[in-house]
Amino acid sequence: MQGLSESIYSNLLYEDRWLMMTDGLLNTIKVSLWSILLATLFGAILCAIRMKTRNWVRGCVRLYVDLMRAIPLLVLLLLLFYVILADSLLSPLWIAIVCFTLYFSAYFCEIFRSAIEGVNRGQWEAGLALGLNPRRTFMNVIMPQALKKIIPVYKGQMITLVKSTSIIGYVAVVDLTKAGDLIRSRTFDAFFPLLLVAAVYLLLTLLLGALLDLIERRITPKSRKI
């Protein structure tokens, strides 16, 4: 017990080190939220392009998706930071956000596409037969059914995204993991900062999961009836 209180003191309270942790947590949340938002948007656009167009544009999107799904995130991050966006004025934090957006939009695109394609063709025809125009058919008939399939997979991917942000320390953004590392490099304590960081990530992902469950319940037609 004394060891624990000593650990808490040296790792968190001494020299106000807990401030590092909260700053790191803030950065993690910032990168996660922006990336989720932008990646969802970009993924939806990619999905629309992939499903609408038929020529080389579509091949292009496919190539992009396959490429993003096959290279490690860390390599993409370092490439963006040191090579492709090396001369841009973007801050490291925003480069991280760009990186996560590019990477996860490919995943989101595939999730959206497989869900929309998973809705029976007859549903389109039913909508059109009822006199709805294609846009209305998509929004009112196809979308609610597709969303039901999207949400569970989307949730998993989002949690993966939040956890993957632990690599942004490589480009000099102080996130939660890096803050833990920084504290570790001062206190040389292997155990406590790691456990703390793990607990915070767990909390974050649990919260995100709960939030998405709430959304899921509101979106799916079955649970809405009750």
Next chain:
Amino acid sequence: MRKLRFILIAALLLLDSCSGRRAKDLSGVNGIEDLKGHSVAVSMGSSYDLMLSDIGGIDVIRIGLGELLVAVEKGRAEFCIIDQYQAAMLNMESRGLEIRFRNILKGTAGAGFRKEDSLLCNQFNGYLNGIRGSGEYDRWLDEWKSASDSMAYASFQVPVHDKQPGVRALHVGITINYPYLFLKDNRLTGIEVDLFNRFCERMGYAVDYEIYDFSALIPALNSGKIDVILSHMRMTEERARQVLFSDAYIEGGGAAVCRSADGKAVGVRAGFLERMKESFRNNLVEERRWKLMVDGLWVTIRISILSILSAVMIGIAMCRLRMSRMRVVNLPAKILIDILRGIPLLVVLMLMFYVIFASSRITGTLVTVMSFGVYYGAYFSEVFRSGMMGVDRGQWEAGYALGLRKIQTFYKVVLPQALSRIIPVLKGEVIALIKMTSVVGYVAVVDLTKASDIIRSRTLDAFFPLILVSAVYLLLSWLAGCGLGLMEHRINPKSRKT
């Protein structure tokens, strides 16, 4: 498609070739105090890092050792601090850089031992005193100092004892730091390595060098992963509280490097192909660096395959527990799976390495395979479970109605249907696993990514090793995808008919 490729390459070239960010005037900076208000890149956890953090008012950028110069070159930081001996060896002008001032934190470095291990420390000190007295120390240092970059360092290598029963093997934690510890012709050498090899040869120890991140060395020492830190570590007061330092054996100091005033690299900028050729030679051919890459690739492949196998097995077990009807069994399984899916893999890996298996002497590779097995086992078990649940209950009943036993129903009726759902999802997870192995460098395993890091820290080239590595990962995941696709094809009853 060809048009597209041209556009892509053109865009890359354009992005690569446009440079020139307005730089602040740095001419007034001639000492540590002047660094206030500027951004300075340092290696994470190094003594420079600790010093600059204590001064305050400096924008300290903490990155890996291999990226320091690149960060300055690309304008990510105004200054970086690297070892002055290393700085003198590098051709700064050709990169458009200059050394602004030297002798930062001039001091001495020593080897670090565990506090309880004073016996070994005393032996090392005794050895140092011995060679100082006999003049061997001075000769050794002179040889190294006069050795030029191109000289065959390997000639200094002394034979090291093989690992045998009865011979104590010292686990030595190092970081690659030219010229103190580095790889040449895929062999570890350097001033400090040479000294330590001589010591071990005299004392009859076997040596096992393990490559760590600098900031991970002291935790690794204190958790019993390594016996000795040999990493050009400066003996600061803060560290001395955790580590028993030997006598000093070498001097060191830092040099602050920034972009030179005109900010342009000297010499005509060569064409794209020329530069690629140069990079290829520098990063792969010279000093047979490709060997390190190939070794790293093997490690990545081995870890991937073993991890996939163990994850499948653990996944099956977890899935079985999770689907059990008894609450006592399925609740803990559910909690465990949720926890594993909720924390980053890196944290799982570090916890396994430094906390759970801290005192046992198992290799990083084994810890990696176990961590990946448990972590991805949780993912796989959910994939299996959803695949199993997707099969209609009526299929079970149909099996029973036909007079099959439970186990037969499972293997003959349910499993084939579940597998055709499981494999496509599993494919994505397996590729994710292969890509995720790029983090194992954290636990002293030299895989593909770490190998490229090591090469990068020597050649200070940001572009080429990264592209190469991503191409190799691309190939690996494509191969894995093909393999699983083949399996999917064979398992799927529909395609079997044809």
